[in-house]
Amino acid sequence: MGKGLKLSDILVTIIIALIFGVIYKLWGPLYGVVATLGLHLEQLLYGMWFIAAVVAYLVIRKPGVALLAEVAAAQGEFIFGGEWGVATLIFGLGQGLAAELIFAAFRYKRYDMLIASLAGIAAAFASLGIDFYYGYIGDLALWNMLVLCGTRIAGAVLISGVFSHLLVQSLEKTGVTNLVRPAAKEDYQALG
Amino acid sequence: MPMDFSYKETWLHKINPSLKLLVMVLIFIHLLLIHNTNILINYMIGMLVLYLFFTGHPWRRLLVISIPFLFIFLTSSTSMIFFGKGEITWAEWGLVHITEESFFRGLHLGFRGIIFAVLGIVFALTTRPVFLFYSLMQQLKLKPKYAYSFMAAIRLIPLMIEEMQTLHYALKVRGVQGEKGVRGFYNKLKSYSIPLLSQSIRRAYRIAVAMEAKRFSIPGNRTYFYRLGFSKFDVIFLCYLLVIIPLAYITANHFPYFSITDVRFGR
Amino acid sequence: MTTIASMTNMRLKFPGAESLLFEDFSLSFDKGEKVLILGPSGSGKSTLLHVLTGLIPHAVEVPMKADALTIPESWGVLFQDPDSQFCMPYVDEEIAFVLENLQIPREKMKLYINHYLEQVGLEFADTHTKIQTLSGGMKQRLAIASVLALEPEVLCLDEPTAMLDPEGTKLVWDTIKSVGEEKTVVIVEHKIGQVVDFVDRVILLDENGTIIADGPKQTVFDQHSHVLVEQGIWYPGVWEDYMQENDRQMPSPINTAHVKPAVHLSDFSAFRGKVTALHVEEARAYPGEWVTVLGKNGGGKSTLLLAMMNLIKTRGTYHILGQDYKRIKHMAAYVSFVFQNPEYQFVTNSVYEEIAFSLHLAKWDQEAISQRVNQMMTIYHLEEHKHTHPYQLSMGQKRRLSVAASIVKEQPIILLDEPTFGQDAKNTFAILEQLEQLRAKGTTIIMVTHDLNIVNYFATKVWEIDHGKRVKESSALNYIETLQQAVNS
Ligand SMILES: Nc1ncnc2c1ncn2[C@@H]1O[C@H](COP(=O)(O)OP(=O)(O)OP(=O)(O)O)[C@@H](O)[C@H]1O
Ligand SMILES: Nc1ncnc2c1ncn2[C@@H]1O[C@H](COP(=O)(O)OP(=O)(O)OP(=O)(O)O)[C@@H](O)[C@H]1O
Ligand SMILES: [Mg+2]
Ligand SMILES: [Mg+2]
Numbered sequence: 001m002g003k004g005l006k007l008s009d010i011l012v013t014i015i016i017a018l019i020f021g022v023i024y025k026l027w028g029p030l031y032g033v034v035a036t037l038g039l040h041l042e043q044l045l046y047g048m049w050f051i052a053a054v055v056a057y058l059v060i061r062k063p064g065v066a067l068l069a070e071v072a073a074a075q076g077e078f079i080f081g082g083e084w085g086v087a088t089l090i091f092g093l094g095q096g097l098a099a100e101l102i103f104a105a106f107r108y109k110r111y112d113m114l115i116a117s118l119a120g121i122a123a124a125f126a127s128l129g130i131d132f133y134y135g136y137i138g139d140l141a142l143w144n145m146l147v148l149c150g151t152r153i154a155g156a157v158l159i160s161g162v163f164s165h166l167l168v169q170s171l172e173k174t175g176v177t178n179l180v181r182p183a184a185k186e187d188y189q190a191l192g
Numbered sequence: 193m194p195m196d197f198s199y200k201e202t203w204l205h206k207i208n209p210s211l212k213l214l215v216m217v218l219i220f221i222h223l224l225l226i227h228n229t230n231i232l233i234n235y236m237i238g239m240l241v242l243y244l245f246f247t248g249h250p251w252r253r254l255l256v257i258s259i260p261f262l263f264i265f266l267t268s269s270t271s272m273i274f275f276g277k278g279e280i281t282w283a284e285w286g287l288v289h290i291t292e293e294s295f296f297r298g299l300h301l302g303f304r305g306i307i308f309a310v311l312g313i314v315f316a317l318t319t320r321p322v323f324l325f326y327s328l329m330q331q332l333k334l335k336p337k338y339a340y341s342f343m344a345a346i347r348l349i350p351l352m353i354e355e356m357q358t359l360h361y362a363l364k365v366r367g368v369q370g371e372k373g374v375r376g377f378y379n380k381l382k383s384y385s386i387p388l389l390s391q392s393i394r395r396a397y398r399i400a401v402a403m404e405a406k407r408f409s410i411p412g413n414r415t416y417f418y419r420l421g422f423s424k425f426d427v428i429f430l431c432y433l434l435v436i437i438p439l440a441y442i443t444a445n446h447f448p449y450f451s452i453t454d455v456r457f458g459r
Numbered sequence: 460m461t462t463i464a465s466m467t468n469m470r471l472k473f474p475g476a477e478s479l480l481f482e483d484f485s486l487s488f489d490k491g492e493k494v495l496i497l498g499p500s501g502s503g504k505s506t507l508l509h510v511l512t513g514l515i516p517h518a519v520e521v522p523m524k525a526d527a528l529t530i531p532e533s534w535g536v537l538f539q540d541p542d543s544q545f546c547m548p549y550v551d552e553e554i555a556f557v558l559e560n561l562q563i564p565r566e567k568m569k570l571y572i573n574h575y576l577e578q579v580g581l582e583f584a585d586t587h588t589k590i591q592t593l594s595g596g597m598k599q600r601l602a603i604a605s606v607l608a609l610e611p612e613v614l615c616l617d618e619p620t621a622m623l624d625p626e627g628t629k630l631v632w633d634t635i636k637s638v639g640e641e642k643t644v645v646i647v648e649h650k651i652g653q654v655v656d657f658v659d660r661v662i663l664l665d666e667n668g669t670i671i672a673d674g675p676k677q678t679v680f681d682q683h684s685h686v687l688v689e690q691g692i693w694y695p696g697v698w699e700d701y702m703q704e705n706d707r708q709m710p711s712p713i714n715t716a717h718v719k720p721a722v723h724l725s726d727f728s729a730f731r732g733k734v735t736a737l738h739v740e741e742a743r744a745y746p747g748e749w750v751t752v753l754g755k756n757g758g759g760k761s762t763l764l765l766a767m768m769n770l771i772k773t774r775g776t777y778h779i780l781g782q783d784y785k786r787i788k789h790m791a792a793y794v795s796f797v798f799q800n801p802e803y804q805f806v807t808n809s810v811y812e813e814i815a816f817s818l819h820l821a822k823w824d825q826e827a828i829s830q831r832v833n834q835m836m837t838i839y840h841l842e843e844h845k846h847t848h849p850y851q852l853s854m855g856q857k858r859r860l861s862v863a864a865s866i867v868k869e870q871p872i873i874l875l876d877e878p879t880f881g882q883d884a885k886n887t888f889a890i891l892e893q894l895e896q897l898r899a900k901g902t903t904i905i906m907v908t909h910d911l912n913i914v915n916y917f918a919t920k921v922w923e924i925d926h927g928k929r930v931k932e933s934s935a936l937n938y939i940e941t942l943q944q945a946v947n948s
Binding site: 005006008010015016017019022028029035040068072075076078080083087136138141143174 | 216217219257261287289294301305309311313315316319324337338344345348349352386389390396399400401408457
C-alpha cells in the first residue's frame with residue numbers, strides 16, 4: 001500500500017477519517033448510555049465504528065484507502081481522548097484490515113451497497129475476534145454471546161453498509177467525488 | 193485537543209511521543225495477559241497517579257474529563273456481570289444470571305476499561321499532535337506524506353467547526369426556516385452534514401495542491417523544523433513503569449483484595 | 460534570451476465541461492521577463508498559471524496535452540484563493556514547511572524565516588503566531604513570504620491584492636517589485652493601475668481562452684485598445700469612458716426630510732466573542748441611497764454587515780423600515796446579504812439552483828423562476844455554466860453568482876461585502892448597473908468596497924470605519940472633494 005496513493009488521496013482520506021474520528025469520540029458516550037440498558041442494544045450502534053473505512057473507500061475507490069481511513073479515524077479518536085485509549089488503535093487496525101480485504105477480494109471494482117455491507121460484516125468479525133481476548137466474550141452465556149454477535153453484525157450492515165452508501169450517494173450529487181476520481185475517458189478523447 | 197487549553201508543562205509532556213505511544217501499546221498487550229483482578233487494581237492506581245498529578249491540567253478539567261470513566265466501567269462490566277458464565281450463583285432473574293465468577297470477570301473488565309481510558313487521556317492531554325507526527329517521522333520512519341496529511345487534517349478540524357457556523361449563517365441569510373419535528377430534524381441533519389463533508393473534502397484537496405506547490409514531493413531527505421529526540425524524561429517514564437508494574441504484582445500477591453486470581457471461565 | 464517556460468499547442472478540458480478551455484494554445488516566456496496576463500473573468504488565467512507550473516496535471520488531474528511543454532525548474536505560485544494558501548497553522552511553521560521541503564538545515568531555519576518575513580515587511584514579536592489571527596493584508600504578505608522562501612526563478616501571482624485596502628495594496632506591490640527585480644514574474648490581475656509600470660509585456664486573452672494580443676505593453680495598449688473595450692478588460696481611463704458612453708448622471712443627494720430611514724442604527728455595538736468589535740454612534744440610510752463602507756483591512760466593515768444581518772451578537776438600537784430588529788423573525792425577508800467570501804453562501808449544487816433557491820423558498824411557480832433565473836444568468840454572464848457546481852467556477856464567476864443569488868428577490872435593503880473584487884470591467888459595470896437600477900427604484904444599498912471609483916461615480920453616501928468605530932458619515936461628493944483637496948495640498 002502507499003505507492004499508489006497520491007498526496008491528495010491521502011489528505012482527503014485522512015480528513016474523512018478525522019471527521020468520523022470526532023463522531024467516533026461522540027459516539028462513545030451514546031454507546032455507553034445505551035449499554036447500561038443491557039441486552040446488547042448498544043451493539044446495534046457498534047457499526048458506526050466501521051464507517052470511516054467504508055465511506056473513504058466508496059469516495060476514493062483506491063487500494064489502501066479503507067485501511068488507512070480506519071486506522072486514521074482510530075488515531076483521531078485516540079488523540080482526541082477517546083474512552084477506549086490505545087485499544088481503539090488495535091481495533092481500528094483489525095477492522096480496517098478486514099474491510100480492506102473484502103474490497104481487495106473484489107479487486108476494488110465494486111462500490112455498491114452489498115460490498116459496503118460485506119465490508120461492514122468483515123469489520124464486525126474482526127472486532128469480535130479482538131473482543132474474544134479483550135472482552136472475554138467467549139465467557140458470556142452462549143445465548144448472550146450469540147445476541148451480541150448478531151446485533152453487532154446487524155448494526156454493521158445497517159450503519160456501515162446501508163447508511164454509508166446513502167451518505168456517499170448524497171456526496172456524489174454535490175460533485176465533490178469527481179475531484180478524487182480519475183477523469184472519464186471521453187474527456188481525454190475530446191482533446192483529440 | 194490539548195493545544196486549545198492552557199496547561200502547565202510537566203515531565204509527561206517532554207517524553208518522546210513515539211516512545212510514549214509504543215509504551216502504551218506494550219502496556220495494552222501486557223494488560224491483555226493479566227487475568228488477576230488484584231494486580232489489575234494496583235496497576236490502575238499506578239496509572240491514575242499519572243493522570244491525577246502529572247498532566248499539568250487544572251483539577252476541574254480533569255474531573256469533567258473523568259465523568260465518562262464511570263460509563264466505561266459500566267459498559268465494560270455490566271453484560272459480563274449479568275450474563276457471563278459461572279457456577280456459583282449469586283442471583284437469578286429471568287435471563288439475568290449473576291455468578292461469582294461472572295461478577296469478578298465483569299469487575300475485571302471494568303477496571304481494565306478504566307486503565308485504557310486513563311492512559312489514553314493522559315496521552316491526549318500531554319502530547320501535541322504536531323510533535324507526535326514529527327516524532328513518528330523521525331523515530332519510526334513514518335512517511336512524511338502521511339504525517340503531514342495528518343497534521344494538515346487535524347488543523348482543519350477547528351476550521352470545520354467554523355464552517356458549520358458559516359453554513360448556519362448562509363442558510364439563515366438565504367431565508368431557510370427551520371421545520372419542527374422529526375422531519376425537520378432529519379432535513380436539518382442532512383443540510384448540515386453533507387455540505388460539511390463535501391466542503392472539508394474540497395478544502396483538503398486544495399491544501400494538498402498548495403502543499404505540492406510548495407514542493408512537498410521533491411525526493412530526498414527532508415530536514416525538520418522540530419527535532420524530537422530522547423531525554424532524561426524518557427528514562428524517568430520508563431523507570432516509573434519499571435517500579436510500578438512489579439510493585440503491582442508484589443502487593444497483589446501479598447495483600448490481595450479478592451481471593452480469585454484468574455477470572456477466565458474454568459481456570 | 461533564454462526561454463524559461465513554454466508550451467506548444469496545449470489543449471485542456473475540464474472533466475464534464477462542454478468544450479475545451481484551451482485549444483492549440485502556445486506561449487513562451489523568456490528569463491527575466493515581467494509579464495501581465497489580462498483577460499475577462501473565466502477566460503482561464505488561473506488555469507493557465509496552473510499549467511505553466513505543472514500543477515496541472517501533476518497535482519490536479521485535468522485532461523490536457525501539449526506537443527511540447529517546458530516547466531521552469533523553480534517556480535512559486537501565489538494562489539487566487541486566499542484561504543487555501545496555507546499548509547500549517549503558525550506563521551513560523553508555514554515558512555519552515557517550505558524550508559523543510561527544500562532541505563535547508565534546521566539550524567538555519569530561524570534565520571531564513573526572519574529574512575523572508577522581513578522581505579515582505581512583516582514584523583512579529585513572536586513568529587509562532589496563529590495565522591488565523593492575522594488580517595487579510597498580513598495573510599497575503601505571509602503567503603508571498605512563503606512563496607519567496609522557495610527562491611523561485613519564476614514567480615506566478617494570481618491577483619495578489621484583490622481584497623486589500625489601498626495602503627496594503629501599495630505595500631504588497633512594492634514588495635513584489637523589489638523582490639521580483641531579478642526574477643521572471645508572471646502576473647494575473649484585473650486592476651492594472653499599480654502593475655502597469657512594472658511589467659514590460661502584456662498578454663491578452665479573450666473569453667474563449669485564445670491569445671488575441673501579445674507584445675510590449677505600449678504596443679498592446681495602443682494597438683488593441685478596441686479589444687480591451689470589447690472584452691471588457693480594465694484599462695487606464697475605463698471609468699471615464701464608461702461614464703461618457705452611458706451618459707450617466709451622478710445620483711443627486713436625496714432630500715431626506717420627509718422620508719423614514721430604511722436603516723437606523725443608534726448606540727449600536729457588535730461583538731466578536733466577548734470583545735466589542737464595532738460601535739456605531741448614529742447612522743441612517745434612506746430608501747434610494749447607496750452607502751459605501753470604506754476602511755482599512757481589519758477595521759470592522761464585515762463585522763458591521765454581519766451585525767446588521769443579525770448573525771453575530773449585538774446590542775443597541777437598530778431599526779429596519781421602522782421595526783425593531785429584535786422583533787423581526789426572518790431578516791431575509793427584508794434584507795439580502797452578500798458575504799465577503801462568496802463560497803460561504805453557496806447552499807446548492809449548481810449555478811441554476813443557487814439562483815433559484817430563494818425563489819423556491821418564496822414559492823414562485825416554476826415558469827416564473829426559470830424566466831427570472833435565466834435573466835439573471837444572462838446579465839452576469841453565467842449562462843454557459845448553468846449546471847456547473849458553484850465551487851468549480853472561476854473566482855470572478857463565484858463572486859457574480861453570489862451577488863446574483865442574493866439580489867434576485869429584490870429585498871428593500873441590500874448589504875454587499877466587496878461584491879466587485881476580482882471582476883473584469885464588463886462584469887463590474889454589470890453588477891453596478893443592476894444595483895443602480897434597484898437603487899433608482901428605492902432600494903437601499905450598503906456596500907463595502909475598497910474601490911474609490913465606485914464612491915466617485917455611484918455612491919451617494921460614505922461611512923468610514925476605522926478601528927471598530929464608525930468614524931464619519933459624509934456624502935459621497937464631499938468625501939471625494941476632501942480627498943482631492945488632501946491630494947492637492
Ligand atoms: N474544476 C473545474 N471544473 C470545471 N470547470 C472549471 C474548473 N475550474 C475552472 N473551471 C472553468 O474554467 C474556466 C476558467 O477558469 P479560471 O479560474 O482559469 O478563470 P480566470 O480567468 O482565472 O477567471 P477569474 O478572473 O474570474 O479568476 C471558467 O469558465 C471556469 O468555470
Ligand atoms: N471570527 C472572528 N473571531 C474573532 N475576531 C474576528 C473574527 N473575524 C474578524 N475578527 C476581528 O474583527 C476585526 C474586524 O474584522 P472585519 O472582518 O470586520 O474587518 P474588515 O474591515 O472587513 O477587513 P477586510 O477589509 O480585511 O475584510 C478584526 O480585528 C478581526 O481580527
Ligand atoms: Mg482566476
Ligand atoms: Mg471584510
